[in-house]
Amino acid sequence: MADATYTNKVYHKQGGDELVVASGGALTVESGGTLTVAGVTVDETTLAMTDLTASAVELNQYALCLDIADGSAEATYYIVAPHAGDIAKIYTVIDDAVATADITITAKIGATGVTNGVVTIATAASAAGDVDVATPTAANAIGAGEAINFVVTGGGAGGSPRIHLVMLITR
Numbered sequence: 631m632a633d634a635t636y637t638n639k640v641y642h643k644q645g646g647d648e649l650v651v652a653s654g655g656a657l658t659v660e661s662g663g664t665l666t667v668a669g670v671t672v673d674e675t676t677l678a679m680t681d682l683t684a685s686a687v688e689l690n691q692y693a694l695c696l697d698i699a700d701g702s703a704e705a706t707y708y709i710v711a712p713h714a715g716d717i718a719k720i721y722t723v724i725d726d727a728v729a730t731a732d733i734t735i736t737a738k739i740g741a742t743g744v745t746n747g748v749v750t751i752a753t754a755a756s757a758a759g760d761v762d763v764a765t766p767t768a769a770n771a772i773g774a775g776e777a778i779n780f781v782v783t784g785g786g787a788g789g790s791p792r793i794h795l796v797m798l799i800t801r
Contacts, residue, residue, distance in 0.1 A: 638652075638655075639651065639652045639653070639654050639655030639656075640652070640655040640656070640657065687800060690715075690800055690801045691715075691718060691798050691799065691800050691801070692712075692713065692715075692798070692799055692801070693796050693797065693798055693799075694709050694711065694778075694796070694797045694799065695794070695795065695796050695797075696709050696780065696794075696795040696796075696797070697792065697793070697794055697795070698735075698780075698782060698792065698793040698794075698795065699792055700785075700790065700792070701724065701728065701733045701751065701782065701785040701790035701791050701792070701793045702729070702730070702733075702785035702786055702787055702790035703782070703785075704782060704783050704784075704785075705781075705782055706779050706780065706781050706782070707779065707780045707782065708777050708778070708779050708780075709777070709778055709780075709797070710775060710776070710777050710778075711772040711773070711774065711775070711776055711777075711778060711799060712774065712775070713774050713799070713801055714771075714772060714773050714774045714776075714801065715771075715772060715799040715800050715801040716766075716770050716771050716772070716799065716800050717737065717744055717747065717766045717770040717772060717778070717797060717798070717799055718765070718766070718770075718798045718799065718800045719763060719764070719765055719766075719797070719798040720735075720737055720747060720749055720763065720764040720766070720795065720796075720797050720798075721749075721761060721762070721763050721795070721796045721797075721798075722735060722749050722751060722761065722762045722763075722793050722794065722795050722796075723759065723760065723761045723762075723793075723794050724751060724756065724757075724758060724759070724760050724791040724792070724793055724794075725758055725791045725792040725793075725794075726757075726758050726790075726791035726792070727756045727757050727758065727791065728751055728752070728753045728756040728785060728786075728790050728791060729753070729785075729786055729787075729790050730753065730785065730786020730787060730790065731753055731784045731785055731786040732750055732751065732752050732753050732784050732785075733750070733751040733782065733783070733784045733785040733790060733793070734748060734749070734750050734751075734782070734783050734784050735748065735749045735750075735751070735780050735781070735782050735793070735795065736748050736780065736781045736783075737764070737766070737778060737779075737780055737797075738778070738779050738780075738781065739769070739770075739771075739772055739776065739777075739778055739779075740777075742769050743769065744766045744768075744769050744770045745766060745767050745768035745769045745770065746764060746765055746766050746767045746768075747764050747766040747769075747770065748764055749762045749763070749764045749795075750762065751793070753786075758791070772799065778797070780795065
């Protein structure tokens, strides 16, 4: 909040230890001038971020990765979210063809299934490098430090492929 005893929009506070830029004021550094913060010079290159191509959503997402050694072993796998957010996407990629039956991976937070959080890795025409995706739409909010579990079913027997899972969380 601006100090009403000052009429200028840019001023030194009494004692001269603080420079204030009030609402409507501006701080201009002319060509050849520098602004240094904690020993780091801030210049047009630092501020421009001209090579930044990510969207705000992408900048606010982080990825969690989980490897499942054997897609044919029915089991539950867990991973912890370090930050709160919403599960936005779940991707899987396999290292080899699925041998016997489709593999289903169901995301859950606690005992609650994530709506549209199921990835199905089909047996038919499967091959190394196949990517499958789920796009959760509800029941996908996760708290910081909370566990997410993935229930793996199907796959048949005999060491179906290794599965690499990547989950994107939007903060």
